[in-house]
Amino acid sequence: MMIVMKANATQSEVEEVVHRAVKHNVQVHISQGEERTIIGLLGDVRTFPQHEFLQLPTVDRIVPISRPFKIASREIHPEDSVVPLDGIQFGGPEVVIIAGPCSVENRTQLIETALAVKEAGAHILRGGAFKPRTSPYSFQGLGEEGLEILAEAREITGLAVVTEVMAPEQVDLVARYADMLQVGARSMQNYNLLHAVGESQKPVLLKRGLSASINELLMAGEYILSHGNEKVVLCERGIRTFETATRNTTDINAIPVLKELTHLPVILDPSHSTGHWQYVTAIARAAIAAGADGLMVEVHIDPAEALSDGAQSLKPERFAELVAQVKAITEAIGRRLVSKEINLPVQD
Numbered sequence: 376m377m378i379v380m381k382a383n384a385t386q387s388e389v390e391e392v393v394h395r396a397v398k399h400n401v402q403v404h405i406s407q408g409e410e411r412t413i414i415g416l417l418g419d420v421r422t423f424p425q426h427e428f429l430q431l432p433t434v435d436r437i438v439p440i441s442r443p444f445k446i447a448s449r450e451i452h453p454e455d456s457v458v459p460l461d462g463i464q465f466g467g468p469e470v471v472i473i474a475g476p477c478s479v480e481n482r483t484q485l486i487e488t489a490l491a492v493k494e495a496g497a498h499i500l501r502g503g504a505f506k507p508r509t510s511p512y513s514f515q516g517l518g519e520e521g522l523e524i525l526a527e528a529r530e531i532t533g534l535a536v537v538t539e540v541m542a543p544e545q546v547d548l549v550a551r552y553a554d555m556l557q558v559g560a561r562s563m564q565n566y567n568l569l570h571a572v573g574e575s576q577k578p579v580l581l582k583r584g585l586s587a588s589i590n591e592l593l594m595a596g597e598y599i600l601s602h603g604n605e606k607v608v609l610c611e612r613g614i615r616t617f618e619t620a621t622r623n624t625t626d627i628n629a630i631p632v633l634k635e636l637t638h639l640p641v642i643l644d645p646s647h648s649t650g651h652w653q654y655v656t657a658i659a660r661a662a663i664a665a666g667a668d669g670l671m672v673e674v675h676i677d678p679a680e681a682l683s684d685g686a687q688s689l690k691p692e693r694f695a696e697l698v699a700q701v702k703a704i705t706e707a708i709g710r711r712l713v714s715k716e717i718n719l720p721v722q723d
């Protein structure tokens with residue numbers, strides 16, 4: 376349920392209503408919009424004395440939140456949320472491109488790929504140090520050494536870094552090196568992990584589970600939001616279907632559906648969505664045309680030798696073509712790519 380304040384309510388009038396509301400065994404979430412403030416009431420609201428609040432002169436109305444996800448819902452937060460990351464904004468007019476290898480394999484591979492994706496126009500660097508692999512015999516990632524290499528790549532290129540965290544006890548370690556924490560598809564319903572990243576101050580990139588519905592993705596996001604971290608970016612990465620021609624099936628529908636249901640930024644990963652480099656650029660274009668706020672693309676300097684996901688990784692030259700094509704789409708729909716100049720960090 377939510378209390379919609381009158382348009383002219385002052386901050387102290389909002390505080391007064393919040394003060395009264397918390398006495399009734401509910402948690403509150405304040406959403407300050409451009410026009411009016413909405414106070415979300417979370418928890419068991421069955422006995423909440425609505426009539427008492429409706430009599431207050433500053434309260435406009437009280438309405439139920441129809442969705443099971445509350446803080447993530449557009450009902451409570453009608454305007455788009457913007458998630459800032461190192462001078463870049465997810466969810467604003469600018470489209471963000473994250474790129475880099477599936478895994479950090481060694482220093483040379485990562486640094487060369489980072490320089491190449493920056494040159495081609497990427498805004499943020501990706502690379503896995505802790506890898507969730509289907510087989511226990513596959514390369515599992517370099518762990519902390521991989522994080523150190525990512526941090527060095529940030530020093531060299533000025534690109535912020537996103538990398539996966541697989542377990543709650545890894546959150547502090549990964550957050551020391553990374554600018555954004557990735558929760559992978561296989562972890563989307565690891566509620567302890569969602570809780571832990573919810574307590575972190577870092578932005579979170581939450582990937583849709585392999586067989587998760589849009590509702591389940593939003594409920595996973597709600598876990599993070601409800602633990603105090605509102606910097607959540609959702610990522611569509613393809614879902615399981617009967618189709619075997621591609622690794623997953625890109626759920627392009629998810630983009631407008633999510634944009635309607637939630638105020639959170641939504642990006643798409645065309646690499647895991649398709650599983651084949653040949654299809655990555657087409658699906659990247661489609662995602663931006665459908666309204667995605669960004670992309671996460673796997674790029675490798677030598678895909679044939681990649682230790683993970685080589686078949687879906689673009690060579691840097693092909694990634695540069697993707698950026699050029701995506702740029703044209705952004706302009707066609709009245710958006711633009713991130714315009715921030717990414718300079719080398721100031722050395723002291």
Ligand code: PEP
Nearest residue numbers: 477559560561582612647
């Ligand atoms: C990844 O981004 O490298 C990854 C493992 O993706 P997903 O969790 O979507 O499978």
Ligand code: MN
Nearest residue numbers: 477673683684
């Ligand atoms: Mn991968």
